[in-house]
Amino acid sequence: EKVEFIAYFHQIIDRFEMNVTEKITLKRELSSGKYNVWLDPDKMTQVLDNIISNAIKYSPNGGTIRFKVEREKYSLLVSVQDEGLGISYDKVHKIFERFYRADKARTRKLGGTGLGLAIAKELVEAHHGKIWAESKEGKGTTILFTLPLMNQKRRDTT
Ligand code: ATP
Numbered sequence: 214e215k216v217e218f219i220a221y222f223h224q225i226i227d228r229f230e231m232n233v234t235e236k237i238t239l240k241r242e243l244s245s246g247k248y249n250v251w252l253d254p255d256k257m258t259q260v261l262d263n264i265i266s267n268a269i270k271y272s273p274n275g276g277t278i279r280f281k282v283e284r285e286k287y288s289l290l291v292s293v294q295d296e297g298l299g300i301s302y303d304k305v306h307k308i309f310e311r312f313y314r315a316d317k318a319r320t321r322k323l324g325g326t327g328l329g330l331a332i333a334k335e336l337v338e339a340h341h342g343k344i345w346a347e348s349k350e351g352k353g354t355t356i357l358f359t360l361p362l363m364n365q366k367r368r369d370t371t
């Protein structure tokens with residue numbers, strides 16, 4: 214269905230804001246514009262829940278999580294950036310694989326199955342978007358994905 218993404222994203226962040234500890238700061242750098250995208254809200258919520266839960270799970274005390282939405286020519290670029298322990302260069306491309314968990318010892322105590330990002334990737338691709346990660350060990354991780362914008366020129370018939 215047609216969804217205005219900025220308002221939708223705010224609602225999702227609001228839900229985390231109510232539950233997150235004071236030790237983590239959530240910062241929104243969302244565009245103030247209105248951007249319509251075609252999406253399945255439940256599935257996109259699953260994508261964002263996975264990404265945001267990871268950011269919280271792997272954030273240190275005092276860490277900030279930044280949410281951004283930037284407009285590109287034909288799509289929105291959505292990103293969630295944390296200041297957690299990061300993922301090493303040789304492992305970062307693997308985190309979207311099923312059951313993959315970087316640093317077994319470290320992540321075992323944090324719990325999880327290693328499916329969250331594999332599902333997120335499947336769902337983003339089902340929305341004709343792309344998802345990837347940028348990370349620096351010790352500095353933090355950013356998960357980014359795109360969502361095609363609805364053609365704003367075409368007259369809306371729905
Ligand atoms: P699940 O999501 O199924 O509960 P999980 O969080 O371990 O388990 P994914 O969300 O698929 O699984 O993430 C895969 C692995 O990628 C994680 O185990 C972790 O090693 C690494 N990872 C994901 N997000 C981050 C992040 N924000 N910072 C550091 N490492 C991350």
Ligand code: MG
Pocket residue numbers: 263266267325329330
């Ligand atoms: Mg996860």
